[in-house]
Amino acid sequence: MGTITRNFANNILGTGEVDATDGVNGTIPATNVADASLNNVTSLPSSVGYAIKSVASDPPSLNVGEIFYNSTAGAFKALVNVEAWSSGSPLSTARAYLAGMGTQTAALAAGGSGFLNTTEEYNGSGWSNGGDLNTARTSASGAGTQTAGLAFGGTTAPPGPANITGATEEYDGSSWTAGGSMNTSTQQFAGAGTQTAGLAFGGYIGTNIANTEEYNGASWTAGGNLNTAVRGHAGAGIQTAGLSFGGFSTTFTNATEEYNGSSWTSVSSMNTARATAGAGIQDAALAFGGSTPPFSALTEKYDGTSWTTSPATLATARQNLRGAGTQPAALAMGGETTVNLANTEEYNVSTNTITAAAWASGPSINTGRITKNGGLGPTSASLIFGGNPGTAPYTTNATEEYDGSSWTTGGTYPVASSEISGAAGTQTDALGFAQSDSPTALVANYNGTSWSVNPATFPTGSGGTGTGESSSAIYAGYSGTNSLEWDNTSWTAGGTMNTSRTGQGTGFGNASSAIQATGRTSPSTLTNDTEEYNGTSWTSVGNVNTARKRLAASRAFSNASGYIFGGTPATNNAGPTFTDTEFWNGTNWSTAPNLSTGTGNQFGAGTTDAFSIGGQPNPPISSATEIFNPETTTQVAKTLSSS
Numbered sequence: 001m002g003t004i005t006r007n008f009a010n011n012i013l014g015t016g017e018v019d020a021t022d023g024v025n026g027t028i029p030a031t032n033v034a035d036a037s038l039n040n041v042t043s044l045p046s047s048v049g050y051a052i053k054s055v056a057s058d059p060p061s062l063n064v065g066e067i068f069y070n071s072t073a074g075a076f077k078a079l080v081n082v083e084a085w086s087s088g089s090p091l092s093t094a095r096a097y098l099a100g101m102g103t104q105t106a107a108l109a110a111g112g113s114g115f116l117n118t119t120e121e122y123n124g125s126g127w128s129n130g131g132d133l134n135t136a137r138t139s140a141s142g143a144g145t146q147t148a149g150l151a152f153g154g155t156t157a158p159p160g161p162a163n164i165t166g167a168t169e170e171y172d173g174s175s176w177t178a179g180g181s182m183n184t185s186t187q188q189f190a191g192a193g194t195q196t197a198g199l200a201f202g203g204y205i206g207t208n209i210a211n212t213e214e215y216n217g218a219s220w221t222a223g224g225n226l227n228t229a230v231r232g233h234a235g236a237g238i239q240t241a242g243l244s245f246g247g248f249s250t251t252f253t254n255a256t257e258e259y260n261g262s263s264w265t266s267v268s269s270m271n272t273a274r275a276t277a278g279a280g281i282q283d284a285a286l287a288f289g290g291s292t293p294p295f296s297a298l299t300e301k302y303d304g305t306s307w308t309t310s311p312a313t314l315a316t317a318r319q320n321l322r323g324a325g326t327q328p329a330a331l332a333m334g335g336e337t338t339v340n341l342a343n344t345e346e347y348n349v350s351t352n353t354i355t356a357a358a359w360a361s362g363p364s365i366n367t368g369r370i371t372k373n374g375g376l377g378p379t380s381a382s383l384i385f386g387g388n389p390g391t392a393p394y395t396t397n398a399t400e401e402y403d404g405s406s407w408t409t410g411g412t413y414p415v416a417s418s419e420i421s422g423a424a425g426t427q428t429d430a431l432g433f434a435q436s437d438s439p440t441a442l443v444a445n446y447n448g449t450s451w452s453v454n455p456a457t458f459p460t461g462s463g464g465t466g467t468g469e470s471s472s473a474i475y476a477g478y479s480g481t482n483s484l485e486w487d488n489t490s491w492t493a494g495g496t497m498n499t500s501r502t503g504q505g506t507g508f509g510n511a512s513s514a515i516q517a518t519g520r521t522s523p524s525t526l527t528n529d530t531e532e533y534n535g536t537s538w539t540s541v542g543n544v545n546t547a548r549k550r551l552a553a554s555r556a557f558s559n560a561s562g563y564i565f566g567g568t569p570a571t572n573n574a575g576p577t578f579t580d581t582e583f584w585n586g587t588n589w590s591t592a593p594n595l596s597t598g599t600g601n602q603f604g605a606g607t608t609d610a611f612s613i614g615g616q617p618n619p620p621i622s623s624a625t626e627i628f629n630p631e632t633t634t635q636v637a638k639t640l641s642s643s
Contacts (some may be wrong), residue, residue, distance in 0.1 A: 056071055062637065077637040082638075083349050091334055096113045096341070117132045135165060137156050140154030143195065144198070154187050190247075198215035199239045210226040230247040232247045246273070254271070280325075287302070288330070296319070297317035360629060370601035370615055371420065371614075372504060373466065373604070377427045381428075383402070383423075384400050386432070398412070417436055423467070423555075426469075430446035431444070431468075472488070477507065479502065508562040514533040550600045552565055575600065
């Protein structure tokens with residue numbers, strides 16, 4: 001190996017003893033150092049710290065602060081925390097002036113502009129419908145958690161002191177019950193704390209007020225007043241350690257005050273005066289968005305002493321939004337610009353880069369067309385067949401295959417039909433059935449090259465939802481409460497559904513594990529009911545957030561998870577069309593990022609993701625496609641520089 005110089009890390013005598021007298025000078029004879037003694041070192045004690053690795057590519061996992069040398073890039077790199085906002089799934093109902101509470105992965109949004117009584121629950125991925133408030137209201141405040149929430153105050157009708165309420169409601173994770181009323185009815189105020197130890201401060205009753213009230217789980221009592229009467233401000237913390245920041249007094253203010261359970265003390269001001277939203281605790285708070293005016297996207301952090309402007313900004317500048325969560329993991333929900341917004345954004349301080357889930361444009365199909373419930377396969381190997389191209393005779397027998405990059409023409413389907421609502425299997429082993437054009441009883445098999453007519457016959461018409469595998473398919477939601485099962489040989493009666501339907505819903509799964517969602521119960525009525533099939537019986541398992549018809553779904557082979565997307569309203573087959581996307585997690589539906597273009601009557605595909613193919617984006621028939629990409633998280637090392 002050769003002679004090495006002694007220093008503070010290798011000051012060892014030639015005999016192998018540690019030299020405690022000669023400082024950092026001297027050498028160790030080469031004969032005393034074996035190559036293996038150093039080549040085989042795989043770790044260092046914690047007292048030494050991390051060794052600097054030399055690697056050809058960035059390691060897949062690192063410790064925060066760990067430095068390494070990327071020999072390919074010729075650069076030192078390190079893993080550091082990054083502050084960033086990323087888009088989350090939208091609220092089902094766009095709203096401003098809502099009450100927000102909870103955490104980034106378990107939040108609650110209640111009430112809001114338009115005097116709403118609806119509640120939505122966020123699970124870290126999407127929003128689902130919760131129990132309705134007993135008193136519809138806007139400009140209320142919230143505190144607590146998703147399973148022990150508190151909503152209080154607000155206004156129940158257009159502005160006027162007579163319509164301001166002090167009503168308090170407590171949420172148990174499913175429903176709201178009345179609590180003790182506030183002593184002073186108010187709106188546009190801030191809240192903090194928990195369901196059994198809440199805090200309300202400031203607000204507007206025709207004039208700004210400085211009042212503070214404390215809730216003990218049953219009743220409100222007066223606390224110490226703010227030093228500055230204010231409205232439109234944000235709150236953070238708990239009842240005995242609260243924080244008030246921003247808002248509007250006589251002008252937009254940057255004032256910050258801390259509460260100790262009895263009195264407020266003015267502390268360091270925010271950097272930017274504004275009405276704002278917030279999250280966190282007294283010594284680790286986050287302010288974001290609001291109005292300066294105009295609308296703000298700014299983010300600031302409070303450490304208990306001073307505010308620092310974050311490099312992270314909201315993707316959508318807006319006012320009258322609400323927040324939840326903590327300083328390193330916050331949630332921004334709703335708000336308004338010139339219209340109410342459903343936007344959700346997540347703030348994280350992390351070593352990871354989060355790429356939000358989103359729909360992206362995919363390659364166009366060769367023949368634009370519409371259908372009901374056609375399409376199958378994963379997004380890397382999808383199949384569509386039949387449909388209505390929008391020109392006479394308004395039918396096609398064209399088949400197209402997708403290989404993950406482009407669409408190519410496949411074998412011709414045995415009959416041209418405007419709607420083939422049964423599509424099961426895979427790109428190389430598919431089953432087609434339930435066409436709207438004669439012969440409607442035809443069943444066909446596809447082997448990846450050509451179609452062949454199956455000797456079995458299909459016993460009913462089109463309009464329902466046919467999904468599954470080529471050897472195990474289900475057809476449901478077409479007429480009344482009937483369903484049919486396919487066992488690779490013949491069709492037999494399946495379980496009886498609970499909700500009578502007349503078609504145009506959607507679903508996924510197979511003959512032993514399926515989901516049927518939404519659709520029509522009459523020519524002008526929609527249902528938001530969802531039913532789950534176990535191979536024997538159907539069970540109602542919850543409602544979709546948005547009822548609709550002529551929508552599409554991903555094509556998983558079970559009822560464990562899947563997406564529904566697009567669609568049209570009850571009385572119009574062509575539009576206006578929906579952009580709404582929802583995800584089924586095996587228990588309930590939650591919102592997912594919307595389609596870029598509202599579309600109905602499209603084909604659907606995808607297994608762990610989703611594929612919207614063709615359709616009718618109000619009203620022209622389209623050849624466009626969109627592919628849904630779920631959220632990804634990547635650890636990214638930063639290149640170090642001398643600057």
